[in-house]
Amino acid sequence: MQQSVDVIDGKDFRRMIAGAYGAFIREHEYINGLNVFPVPDGDTGTNMLLTLGAVAKAVAEAPAEGIGSLSRRAADSAIMGARGNSGVILSQLFRGIARGLSGKDTATSAEVGKAFQYGVLYAYRAVARPVEGTILTVAKGIAKGTRRAVRDKAPFADILREAIGAGREELKRTPELLPTLKAAGVVDAGGQGLIAFLTGCLEGLEGRFNGPEADFERTLTVTGPAAEMSISHPYCTEFVVKQFTAGLDEVKRQLEQMGDSLVVAPGESVLKVHIHTAHPGAVLESAIAWGTLHDIKIDNMADQHRKTVELAPAADMSKDEAVSVPAKAGxxxxxxxxxxxxxxxxxxxxxxxxxxxxxxxxxxxxxxxxxxxxxxxxxxxxxxxxxxxxxxxxxxxxxxxxxxxxxxxxxxxxxxxxxxxxxxxxxxxxxxxxxxxxxxAVKSGCLTVAVRDSQVCGLTVPQGAYIGIIDGSVAVWADNPAGALEALVRQLIGPETEIISMYYGAGLSSKEAEVLATGLRQQFTHAEVEVYFGGQPHYQFIISIE
The missing domain is CATH 3.40.50.510 (Phosphotransferase system, mannose-type IIA component)
Structure with a gap:
C-alpha cells in the first residue's frame, strides 16, 4: 500500500517531473499515432515530449530548493522550450502551477491540487478559439476531478488519481464531439498527452518509474528531421549588467548552476557575462536582479547541426576589452x-x-x-x-x-x-x-501521401494514396501523383489565374518535377506553370496560384 503524501516539497516535485518525462518517452509515439489527419504530421506527442524534456532537464540540474522556486524554474523552461501548439498548451499548464505554488517552500495536498487547477485554467486560456473534443475538453474534465478531490481533502496522490480518472472519461467523449476523431476511431492526441503527463506525475510521486531513465547528455531519438541536438548547453549567451550592485561570488554561484564556459568580468559598476547554457531565458531572468541588462547576445551553437538560425558569432568577452555590439536599427x-x-x-x-x-x-x-x-x-x-x-x-x-x-x-x-x-x-x-x-489573398494547396486510411466526405482514402490538401482539408486523392496534382490544381485555379507556382520536395528529382509540370501545362494552357526546388520534407509539391 502506497503511503499518502500530505505535504509536497521540492523533492516530490522533482520526482513528479521525472516521472512525467519518463511516461512521455514511453508514450509519445502512441500519442503521435492518434493524429487523425492522414498527412505525415503526427507530432503532438513529440512536441509535448521535447517541451517536457526542457523542463525535466532544468529541474534535474537545479539546486535543492523549495517547490515554489522549482515550479517557477519549470515554468520558465517550459515556456522557452515549448514546441508546437500542444507544447505551448503544456507550457501554460506549468505556468499556472508555478503561480499556484509561488513563494512556497512546501505545499499541502490541497495547495498543490489548486495549483494544478490554475495550470488547467492557463492551458485553456492559451487557445484563442477553444474547440470541444480536443485537449481542452480533457483539461476541463481534469479540473473538475481535481476540484472534487481537493474539496474532499484527499492526499495529493489521490487528487492525481481523481484527475486522471475524470480526464479519461472526457477523453472517451472526444470522438463524439469531433466527427474527424470518430471517423478515424481514435481519441484526441493532445488529451491523451495530458493523461500521460498526470499519470507520469503520479508514478514519479510514488516512486514508480516505468519509463526509460532520462539521459540529458544523450541525443534524444525522434523520428523525422526534428531530432534533438546533442550539445547539452547550446546557447552562447552574453550580456552586460550596468549599475551592478550584487555580490560577485553569489552571481558566480548562480551562473555555475546554469551552464558552462562561464566568464564573469567585473568592472566599475559593470559586469560582463559569457555563459553556455540550455536556458538563456532563465539566465537573463536571474540577471535582472543584479542591475540593468544591455548588449544581450544569444547564439545557437548547434546551427550547423539543425541548420536553424544563421546569425553572427558572439563577440570576444576577454576581461580587458570592451563589448562592441552594433546598434540595432530598422x-x-x-x-x-x-x-x-x-x-x-x-x-x-x-x-x-x-x-x-x-x-x-x-x-x-x-x-x-x-x-x-x-x-x-x-x-x-x-x-x-x-x-x-x-x-x-x-x-x-x-x-x-x-x-x-x-x-x-x-x-x-x-x-x-x-x-x-x-x-x-x-x-x-x-x-x-x-x-x-x-x-x-493567396490560393494554395499541397500534395502528399496518406499515411493511414481515413474518411473524407464519406469516402475512404486508402493509405498510400496521393492526396491534395486545401485549407487544411483533403480535397482530392488519386492513386498516382499526376492525377492527384491535376485534380488539386483544377480546384484551385480560376479563369483569372495567370501563374501556377510549384515547389517540389526533397523526395522528387528535378526531372520528375518537370514531367509533372509539363502535364499541367498541357491541361491548363491559359496559365504559366513555374517550377522551383523547395526541398521540403513530406510534401511532394506545394502549389501557389496567382
Whole structure:
C-alpha cells in the first residue's frame, strides 16, 4: 500500500517531473499515432515530449530548493522550450502551477491540487478559439476531478488519481464531439498527452518509474528531421549588467548552476557575462536582479547541426576589452520554412532571418527569442507559415512585447506573398496590415501521401494514396501523383489565374518535377506553370496560384 503524501516539497516535485518525462518517452509515439489527419504530421506527442524534456532537464540540474522556486524554474523552461501548439498548451499548464505554488517552500495536498487547477485554467486560456473534443475538453474534465478531490481533502496522490480518472472519461467523449476523431476511431492526441503527463506525475510521486531513465547528455531519438541536438548547453549567451550592485561570488554561484564556459568580468559598476547554457531565458531572468541588462547576445551553437538560425558569432568577452555590439536599427522579417530551396527563396525575397521548421519539426519558443535578441534589427515581423507554430510565435511575442508582431501565415505560399509585401522602410503597423492582406489573398494547396486510411466526405482514402490538401482539408486523392496534382490544381485555379507556382520536395528529382509540370501545362494552357526546388520534407509539391 502506497503511503499518502500530505505535504509536497521540492523533492516530490522533482520526482513528479521525472516521472512525467519518463511516461512521455514511453508514450509519445502512441500519442503521435492518434493524429487523425492522414498527412505525415503526427507530432503532438513529440512536441509535448521535447517541451517536457526542457523542463525535466532544468529541474534535474537545479539546486535543492523549495517547490515554489522549482515550479517557477519549470515554468520558465517550459515556456522557452515549448514546441508546437500542444507544447505551448503544456507550457501554460506549468505556468499556472508555478503561480499556484509561488513563494512556497512546501505545499499541502490541497495547495498543490489548486495549483494544478490554475495550470488547467492557463492551458485553456492559451487557445484563442477553444474547440470541444480536443485537449481542452480533457483539461476541463481534469479540473473538475481535481476540484472534487481537493474539496474532499484527499492526499495529493489521490487528487492525481481523481484527475486522471475524470480526464479519461472526457477523453472517451472526444470522438463524439469531433466527427474527424470518430471517423478515424481514435481519441484526441493532445488529451491523451495530458493523461500521460498526470499519470507520469503520479508514478514519479510514488516512486514508480516505468519509463526509460532520462539521459540529458544523450541525443534524444525522434523520428523525422526534428531530432534533438546533442550539445547539452547550446546557447552562447552574453550580456552586460550596468549599475551592478550584487555580490560577485553569489552571481558566480548562480551562473555555475546554469551552464558552462562561464566568464564573469567585473568592472566599475559593470559586469560582463559569457555563459553556455540550455536556458538563456532563465539566465537573463536571474540577471535582472543584479542591475540593468544591455548588449544581450544569444547564439545557437548547434546551427550547423539543425541548420536553424544563421546569425553572427558572439563577440570576444576577454576581461580587458570592451563589448562592441552594433546598434540595432530598422525592421526585419523572421520566417519559418523547411527545405533548402524554400529557405533560399525566402531569403532572396527579403526575410532577414529564416528558422528551419514546419510540419513535424516545430521550432521552440526559445529559437524565436534567440533570433530577436541576436538579430541586427530593432523590431521583427514573424511569419509562422504553419498553423502548429502559431502559438509558439504568440508566446514569443508575449515575452518580447512590441519588438515583435505576427502575420498569421499558415502555409508557405502565404509566407512568400507576405514577405513580398514587406517594406523595410515603412513602419511595423503598416507592414503588418499590408502583409496580412497579401497573404489572405493567396490560393494554395499541397500534395502528399496518406499515411493511414481515413474518411473524407464519406469516402475512404486508402493509405498510400496521393492526396491534395486545401485549407487544411483533403480535397482530392488519386492513386498516382499526376492525377492527384491535376485534380488539386483544377480546384484551385480560376479563369483569372495567370501563374501556377510549384515547389517540389526533397523526395522528387528535378526531372520528375518537370514531367509533372509539363502535364499541367498541357491541361491548363491559359496559365504559366513555374517550377522551383523547395526541398521540403513530406510534401511532394506545394502549389501557389496567382
Amino acid at each position: 525592421l526585419a522579417v523572421i520566417s519559418v520554412v523547411s527545405g533548402d530551396g524554400l529557405i533560399n527563396i525566402m531569403r532572396q525575397m527579403g526575410a532577414g532571418i529564416v528558422i528551419s521548421g514546419g510540419q513535424t519539426m516545430n521550432p521552440p519558443v526559445e529559437e524565436f527569442v534567440a533570433a530577436v535578441h541576436n538579430g541586427s534589427a530593432e523590431k521583427y515581423i514573424i511569419l509562422p507559415n504553419n498553423k502548429n507554430i502559431m502559438l509558439a510565435a504568440a508566446q514569443a511575442k508575449k515575452l518580447l512585447g512590441d519588438r515583435v508582431a505576427i502575420v498569421p501565415t499558415v502555409n508557405v505560399p502565404q509566407g512568400l506573398a507576405a514577405v513580398l509585401a514587406f517594406d523595410p522602410n515603412d513602419d511595423i503597423d503598416s507592414n503588418v496590415a499590408r502583409m496580412t492582406a497579401a497573404q489572405a
